[in-house]
Structure formats: structure tokens, C-alpha cells
Amino acid sequence: MDEPMVRFRxxxxxxxxxxxxxxxxLAVGSLDKSIHLWSIATRERLHRLRGHGEAICSVSFxxxxxxxxxxxxxxxxxxxxxxxxxxxxxxxxxxKYLTDMAVSTDGSFAVTAAHDKQVMLxxxxxxxxxxxxxxxxxLVSCVAISPxxxxxxxxxxxxxxxxxxxxxxxxxxxxxxxxxxxxxxxxSPDGRQFATSDESPVVVTRDFKSGQIVAEFEDHRLGVRCxxxxxxxxxxxxxxxxxxxxxxxxxxxxxxxxxxxxxNTVYDLTWSKDDRLLASASFDRTAAVWKT
Amino acid sequence: xxxxxxxxxxxxxxxxxxxxxxxxxxAMGGLSLPQLLQAxxxxxxxxxxxxVIMIFLTGGPPHQDMIDLxxxxxxxxxxxxxxxxSNVPGIDVxxxxxxxxxxxxxxxxxxxxxxxxxxxxxYQCLHGHPTLNQxxxxxxxxxxxxxxxxxPVNEEVPAAVSLQPRIGGxxxxxxxxxxxxxxxxxxxxxxxxGSSEMVLNGITKRGLQNRRDLLAGMDRLRRKLDTxxxxxxxxxxxxxxxxxLTSGRLMDALDVEKEDPTVREKYGRGSREPAGYGxxxxxxxxxxxxxxxxxxxxxxxxxxxxxxxxxxGQPHGTNFDNARDHIPALxxxxxxxxxxxxxxxxxxxxxxxxxxxxxxxxxxNPRGGRDHWPQVGCALLAGGGIRTGQIIGATNERAEHxxxxxxxFQEIFATLYHNLGLNVDEAxxxxxxxxxxxxxxxxxxxPLPELV
Numbered sequence: 001m002d003e004p005m006v007r008f009r010x011x012x013x014x015x016x017x018x019x020x021x022x023x024x025x026l027a028v029g030s031l032d033k034s035i036h037l038w039s040i041a042t043r044e045r046l047h048r049l050r051g052h053g054e055a056i057c058s059v060s061f062x063x064x065x066x067x068x069x070x071x072x073x074x075x076x077x078x079x080x081x082x083x084x085x086x087x088x089x090x091x092x093x094x095x096k097y098l099t100d101m102a103v104s105t106d107g108s109f110a111v112t113a114a115h116d117k118q119v120m121l122x123x124x125x126x127x128x129x130x131x132x133x134x135x136x137x138x139l140v141s142c143v144a145i146s147p148x149x150x151x152x153x154x155x156x157x158x159x160x161x162x163x164x165x166x167x168x169x170x171x172x173x174x175x176x177x178x179x180x181x182x183x184x185x186x187x188s189p190d191g192r193q194f195a196t197s198d199e200s201p202v203v204v205t206r207d208f209k210s211g212q213i214v215a216e217f218e219d220h221r222l223g224v225r226c227x228x229x230x231x232x233x234x235x236x237x238x239x240x241x242x243x244x245x246x247x248x249x250x251x252x253x254x255x256x257x258x259x260x261x262x263x264n265t266v267y268d269l270t271w272s273k274d275d276r277l278l279a280s281a282s283f284d285r286t287a288a289v290w291k292t
Numbered sequence: 293x294x295x296x297x298x299x300x301x302x303x304x305x306x307x308x309x310x311x312x313x314x315x316x317x318x319a320m321g322g323l324s325l326p327q328l329l330q331a332x333x334x335x336x337x338x339x340x341x342x343x344v345i346m347i348f349l350t351g352g353p354p355h356q357d358m359i360d361l362x363x364x365x366x367x368x369x370x371x372x373x374x375x376x377x378s379n380v381p382g383i384d385v386x387x388x389x390x391x392x393x394x395x396x397x398x399x400x401x402x403x404x405x406x407x408x409x410x411x412x413x414x415y416q417c418l419h420g421h422p423t424l425n426q427x428x429x430x431x432x433x434x435x436x437x438x439x440x441x442x443x444p445v446n447e448e449v450p451a452a453v454s455l456q457p458r459i460g461g462x463x464x465x466x467x468x469x470x471x472x473x474x475x476x477x478x479x480x481x482x483x484x485x486g487s488s489e490m491v492l493n494g495i496t497k498r499g500l501q502n503r504r505d506l507l508a509g510m511d512r513l514r515r516k517l518d519t520x521x522x523x524x525x526x527x528x529x530x531x532x533x534x535x536x537l538t539s540g541r542l543m544d545a546l547d548v549e550k551e552d553p554t555v556r557e558k559y560g561r562g563s564r565e566p567a568g569y570g571x572x573x574x575x576x577x578x579x580x581x582x583x584x585x586x587x588x589x590x591x592x593x594x595x596x597x598x599x600x601x602x603x604x605g606q607p608h609g610t611n612f613d614n615a616r617d618h619i620p621a622l623x624x625x626x627x628x629x630x631x632x633x634x635x636x637x638x639x640x641x642x643x644x645x646x647x648x649x650x651x652x653x654x655x656x657n658p659r660g661g662r663d664h665w666p667q668v669g670c671a672l673l674a675g676g677g678i679r680t681g682q683i684i685g686a687t688n689e690r691a692e693h694x695x696x697x698x699x700x701f702q703e704i705f706a707t708l709y710h711n712l713g714l715n716v717d718e719a720x721x722x723x724x725x726x727x728x729x730x731x732x733x734x735x736x737x738x739p740l741p742e743l744v
Contacts, residue, residue: 011565283613
């Protein structure tokens with residue numbers, strides 16, 4: 001395995017990662033029902049946030065004030081004061097396991113996906129439910145928000161990618177069907193393209209407006225689990241069940257780097273604000289930070 | 293008859309009923325001196341007794357992803373793993389078992405385990421009998437039956453020890469019921485809450501002796517009033533509890549800190565955190581080492597549960613995510629145990645069995661999981677003088693059912709009893725009505741002739 005800048009070990013699978021805005025700390029959501037906040041410089045655990053009753057499937061720092069938001073299989077969304085290590089609030093609405101969460105670029109709202117086949121929008125300022133997007137015929141496994149915050153993408157076990165209007169929650173269009181469950185979605189920073197994968201080793205990029213396939217590439221031995229576009233749009237990182245992270249140049253459409261990162265599926269990837277670091281969370285019970 | 297059940301009673305020496313029960317179950321097999329001597333005599337002449345280490349893969353391991361891979365099956369069946377060759381020609385195993393692959397000559401692989409009841413329960417692997425229509429008193433678990441029939445090897449270590457940790461899921465939490473073998477034969481739960489505090493808390497051995505004398509006096513008084521056997525049983529409970537507390541041999545065996553660090557390192561450490569999402573046991577490799585230490589100290593049967601193998605898929609990780617987590621841990625721990633037993637010359641006397649309550653569905657479900665599949669499962673056997681380096685049974689091309697030599701759970705139990713020196717055609721234990729009950733349904737199930 002390749003050596004990361006730092007690797008944080010946990011007692012159970014790591015599902016999700018998020019950098020603080022200054023990239024000095026990393027939040028890791030785990031199957032152990034807690035969130036671990038690690039100092040990247042000292043490698044010390046700053047806090048272990050407990051309160052969720054089930055695995056944490058997604059964590060994300062809000063850009064404005066550094067509040068951490070988490071989504072859990074326990075069907076709740078919670079906010080945390082990471083300086084104090086305390087919980088601020090809880091939102092509920094989903095009837096079954098939550099699977100994924102995305103936060104808008106400005107941090108004003110979040111979108112969640114769940115086993116109840118629903119996509120829900122949440123106001124993060126008023127801390128309340130905005131609306132529900134209904135239409136998926138099976139569980140929803142992933143969501144993404146367009147950079148202009150006008151659209152939401154969702155995909156799941158019905159093999160379809162659906163596009164929703166943030167303004168009114170209506171379905172605008174759908175892409176697919178794919179051959180298998182849609183596992184991951186990621187918008188390019190300019191909003192023109194999005195990348196997706198469906199449990200296969202193949203990543204597909206599509207033009208958002210037309211839905212046309214722009215590129216397909218197969219860089220993994222096993223299914224792709226997460227996709228993350230760098231903030232400057234120049235690189236697309238993918239991770240999979242093979243434990244690898246592959247970083248591609250989107251302009252040149254070539255692999256820049258393949259990292260043998262983990263011993264098990266890499267569930268989440270996130271870029272630091274300046275794109276110099278990439279964090280990964282894996283079922284191998286570790287989270288790691290990589291210099292890119 | 294004196295019963296040690298009921299509400300929280302505090303005994304005259306301040307020992308709570310619950311504690312007494314716990315210590316009492318330490319003393320299962322709390323036998324008289326003549327019986328103890330008899331037990332010593334029954335152990336074989338070289339000073340090493342026969343024993344079994346049973347490793348329960350809680351939740352049902354995926355047979356087709358471990359030791360019965362089907363690389364030519366359709367993609368929705370065959371899964372993510374590749375087979376690798378072992379050191380025995382013809383036995384290919386999962387790529388995540390490289391260490392065991394090099395020790396396959398020390399293992400017998402059962403690919404056609406049948407007879408599962410299909411329910412999540414430790415009962416299937418600990419008792420070997422159906423849960424329904426039990427004889428009065430209930431079937432004793434394997435360890436309790438052996439304790440009843442063979443007694444302890446020494447007075448300091450119980451014959452049967454369970455390393456089951458406290459488990460959220462009730463079906464998996466039991467260390468094995470003593471059933472009609474009697475409470476004194478209940479396996480000692482070494483990892484039960486409170487057992488780690490089983491020390492002389494501020495009491496000297498002399499002080500303990502004074503309390504023992506007091507208890508002995510009370511028992512003599514009671515005996516004049518009631519000559520019931522159970523009183524004597526209670527006395528022996530206390531006697532062995534005192535022996536355990538004062539000798540420390542059991543506690544030493546449970547303490548891995550006292551092991552050679554290089555040996556300890558070979559087993560790997562694992563975690564004390566519950567595996568999976570919290571309703572099962574831990575994935576603690578050190579339990580394998582503790583099992584060996586217990587056998588060495590005199591235990592006849594040690595059972596442990598390892599991890600959580602009930603992998604239905606997302607959102608708790610796919611079958612393959614979990615397999616990549618658990619199988620390498622099993623590979624390390626079991627390989628270390630086999631090596632260790634061999635290095636210490638215990639391999640011919642100690643049988644090892646690894647199994648779960650059923651197999652898993654041949655077809656991968658839409659969430660990347662495999663569900664329960666009682667039609668067929670798998671088992672690994674080693675040691676105890678059995679013929680290893682062989683496969684018993686086979687499944688069809690999709691690992692759906694046995695197509696050759698189906699092996700029933702009770703045949704495995706019969707083999708283990710045989711290895712312990714118990715004849716399943718003869719050995720019986722009386723149920724609560726006094727009717728003798730055979731250890732297995734011996735008219736149908738015998739020790740596996742391929743192995744013994």
C-alpha cells in the first residue's frame with residue numbers, strides 16, 4: 001500500500017470525510033456511530049462526537065461558520081459545534097436509512113437520499129425541512145447538488161439518475177437506465193458535466209444539459225464507489241472496492257496517479273479547499289489524507 | 293431441591309446471588325476430590341488432555357466467498373474474489389486467505405454442511421440439536437455435555453469455557469445452555485460483564501479462608517436439615533470458586549499480557565469494539581490465543597464467537613466489504629492458532645472447528661449482500677488427530693446445494709466427541725425425567741469416517 005501523509009485508524013469502518021475550511025482538521029463519520037475529529041498536523045483526535053444511533057453515512061463542514069453537519073442511518077441529520085464537541089440540533093423526516101447527503105456550495109441547504117425512496121431538501125439556516133422529491137421507485141443511494149444550487153441529481157436502485165428542481169422539487173429529467181445501482185454522482189465545478197458509476201469499474205461522464213456521454217473510463221479492478229471533482233475542475237478522483245484512488249486529468253483525459261490507498265472499499269473522497277490534499281474514508285477502518 | 297434461580301439474594305458473606313451464579317458456573321463440574329482424581333485419570337497418559345476449540349462465525353459465513361469459490365459462475369453469483377491455490381493440490385481458497393492456503397494440509401474442508409435450522413442462533417453451533425422438541429431440561433451445549441461426562445481436568449479451570457462477549461443480539465449472546473446436564477456444567481463465560489473483576493478485592497487469602505470456613509459451617513448445618521444433592525452441588529460450587537480465586541490459573545490463562553509478545557503478535561490483536569453495527573461480538577484475534585491458553589491450562593471445550601458474518605449488504609457494507617474486513621482477520625488468527633498448537637505439540641490433542649449457523653445466498657442481492665442460506669454451508673476442521681488436507685463434499689456450480697457427501701452438523705459433533713474420546717453410540721446423559729439421551733442422533737449420525 002502507498003503511504004499517505006497521515007492515516008487515522010478507527011475501530012470500525014470509515015464512511016465519510018470532510019476537511020475543515022482551513023484543512024487543519026478532518027472529520028470522519030464511522031460505522032461505529034460516531035464522528036471523529038482529527039488534527040492533521042498532530043494526528044491527535046480532537047473530539048469524538050456521539051449521539052447518532054447508527055452509522056454516520058455523511059459528514060460535511062459548512063463553509064460559513066465551521067459547523068459540522070452529519071447524516072446517519074438512524075434517519076437523522078444533526079449539526080455539531082466542533083470546537084465544543086457538542087451537538088447543536090437534529091432534523092428528522094426520512095422513514096428509512098439515510099444513505100447520502102450533499103451540501104450546497106454556499107452551505108445554505110442540504111440534500112439527503114434514503115432507503116425510503118425519497119430525496120429531501122433541508123434549510124441549514126432555519127434548520128428545517130424544505131421539500132421532498134418523490135419519484136424513485138427504489139432506494140436512493142446518492143445525491144449531488146449543481147454548483148449553481150438550482151438542480152439536484154439523485155440515483156439509486158432503480159438504475160436511473162433523476163434531475164430535480166431545487167426551486168419546487170419537480171423532476172426535470174432522467175438519465176439511464178444504467179445496468180446496476182447508481183453508486184455515486186459528482187458535478188464538475190462549472191456544472192456542465194457530472195460523473196457517475198453504477199457498481200461497475202467504469203466511470204461515465206455526461207453532459208448535464210444533453211445527457212450525452214462525454215467519456216467513459218475504466219481505471220479500477222472492482223466497482224467504483226465514490227467520485228470527487230477537484231475545486232478547480234482539473235482533476236477527477238475516483239475510488240472503489242479495489243481500495244484504489246485514481247486521479248485523472250479531465251482536460252487531457254488521462255490518469256495522473258493511481259494510489260493503492262486502502263485494503264478495502266473506499267467509500268468517500270473529498271478535496272481540501274485548495275485542492276492540495278485529498279482525504280479518503282474506507283471500510284478498512286482507516287481514513288487517510290493524501291498530498292495530491 | 294435447592295435451586296439457584298430467583299430474585300437477587302445476597303448470601304451471608306455478602307456475595308450476591310448473581311455473583312454466586314457466575315462463580316458457580318465457574319465451578320461447573322465442581323466435583324468431589326475422588327471425582328477430580330477420576331477426571332485426572334481419564335485424561336490421557338502423556339499429561340495432555342483432549343480438547344476442542346470451537347470458533348463460531350456469528351451470523352453465517354459466505355461459503356462461496358471463502359472455501360468454495362465458483363469462478364465460472366455467472367457474475368451475479370461468483371462475487372468479487374478470486375480463488376488461490378493452496379498447498380494441497382485441488383483445494384483452492386479465497387484470495388484473502390493466503391496464510392490458511394499455505395496450511396491447508398492441516399485442515400479438512402467441509403463444503404457440504406447441511407442440517408441448518410436457518411435461524412440466527414448460536415444454538416445451532418453450540419448444541420448441535422434442533423431447538424424444537426427438546427427433552428425435559430433442554431439439550432446441554434457441547435461444552436456442558438463434555439463437562440458432565442468427563443469433568444474438569446483440574447480443579448482450577450472449568451471444563452467448558454465460553455469466550456462469547458456481551459452481544460447485543462440475543463440470538464448470538466448465549467454462551468451455551470447447560471440444559472439437563474445441570475447448572476454446574478454451564479460454560480464459564482470469561483468475557484461476560486464482571487468476570488474481569490473476579491479478583492480478591494481487598495480480601496486476603498486468609499480472610500477468604502475465614503469466609504470459606506464460615507460457609508462450610510453453614511453448609512454442614514444445612515446438610516443436617518436437608519440431605520439433597522443440590523446442597524452438595526452448591527458446596528462444590530463454592531469449593532471450586534475458591535480454588536479458582538486463590539490459584540489464579542484460570543485468570544492467568546485469560547490474561548494475554550502474560551503471553552510471549554512474539555507469539556501474541558502472530559495472532560494479531562483485533563478489536564474489543566462490536567463488529568459490524570453493534571449487535572454481534574467483536575473481531576478479536578486475541579480470543580484465539582486465549583483459547584489456546586485455556587486448553588493448555590486444562591479446559592476441555594473452549595468456544596468463541598468471532599465478528600459478525602451476517603452480511604445482507606448496504607448500507608452496512610456489502611458482503612464483500614465485510615468479507616475483506618473479516619476473512620483476513622480469520623486468516624491471521626486461525627493460522628497463528630494452528631501454528632501455535634503444532635509448535636506446542638497440542639495439535640493432535642486439540643480439535644479445532646470453524647463454522648457458522650448457515651451459508652449465504654448464492655445470488656448476490658441488489659444491495660451487494662448475501663442473505664441466509666440454510667441449504668448448505670461450510671466448516672473447517674483441524675487437529676485432534678483427524679485426516680487433514682482434504683475436501684469433504686461438494687456443491688453445484690453455483691454453490692446452491694450439496695451434490696456430493698452432504699455432512700450434517702451432528703456428524704461434525706459426533707466427530708468432535710470421538711476426538712475427545714467419547715463414543716456417541718454409548719455415552720448418554722439423563723434428562724430431567726431420568727431418560728438417557730445420546731449426545732447426537734447416533735442412529736443417523738456418526739463420526740465422519742473420512743476424518744477419523
